[in-house]
Amino acid sequence: HVYLLHCSRNSFEAVDMIDTDNYAGGYLGTKHLIDQGHRNIITLTCPWREFEDRTNGYLHALEEAGIEVNRHFVLMGECSYQNAYEITSKNLDLFKEATAIYVQSDIMTTGVVNALQHHGIRIPEDFSIVGTDGYELGIMFNPQFDSVAHPISELADLAISRLIEKLGRTKPQSPRQIILRPYIVERSSVKSV
Numbered sequence: 001h002v003y004l005l006h007c008s009r010n011s012f013e014a015v016d017m018i019d020t021d022n023y024a025g026g027y028l029g030t031k032h033l034i035d036q037g038h039r040n041i042i043t044l045t046c047p048w049r050e051f052e053d054r055t056n057g058y059l060h061a062l063e064e065a066g067i068e069v070n071r072h073f074v075l076m077g078e079c080s081y082q083n084a085y086e087i088t089s090k091n092l093d094l095f096k097e098a099t100a101i102y103v104q105s106d107i108m109t110t111g112v113v114n115a116l117q118h119h120g121i122r123i124p125e126d127f128s129i130v131g132t133d134g135y136e137l138g139i140m141f142n143p144q145f146d147s148v149a150h151p152i153s154e155l156a157d158l159a160i161s162r163l164i165e166k167l168g169r170t171k172p173q174s175p176r177q178i179i180l181r182p183y184i185v186e187r188s189s190v191k192s193v
Helices: 020-036 050-063 083-091 092-097 106-117 134-139 152-167
Strands: 016-018 039-047 074-076 101-103 128-133 146-149 177-180 182-183
Touching: 016 020, 016 152, 020 039, 020 050, 020 101, 020 128, 020 182, 039 050, 039 083, 039 106, 050 092, 083 092, 083 106, 106 128, 106 134, 152 177
Parallel strands: 016 177, 039 074, 039 101, 101 128, 128 146
Antiparallel strands: 146 182
């Protein structure tokens, strides 16, 4: 077998794994906002290992830019639309202190977008947002939201190739971990400040 996606950066050394570098994803999503002038950036995360990597990437981008980390800006929830909507609605005071959010899942991003808009906060005029996954889900919203994307085709090709390679061998092989770099899909949810 080969693990594909949803792995932590250093936790699967004994198995074959192909994944996106979640740490780099957290860094890229946050840096994308920093590069547009944002300094008060919330993140919404989940208690799963790959999300720890994304949060650490977020923290690294802030520290690298000389931005003091505000621990209140790190929000934790379930990876669901409803929970993200509720967390956003309950923390509107924080959203008034910040100018942007890096959301660590596109599913959660949909909840954040709808909650902000429901409370009269316009995207990107009042608040900028970057999601994670790069799913086409992001183009179904108005505005379409920016996202840190997985290189899906390359991940799938590598996983299939590795499985075929493993099936063709009679002796056990040493496991390999292949980590690909994510990239930013720019749409229309980030405004320069």
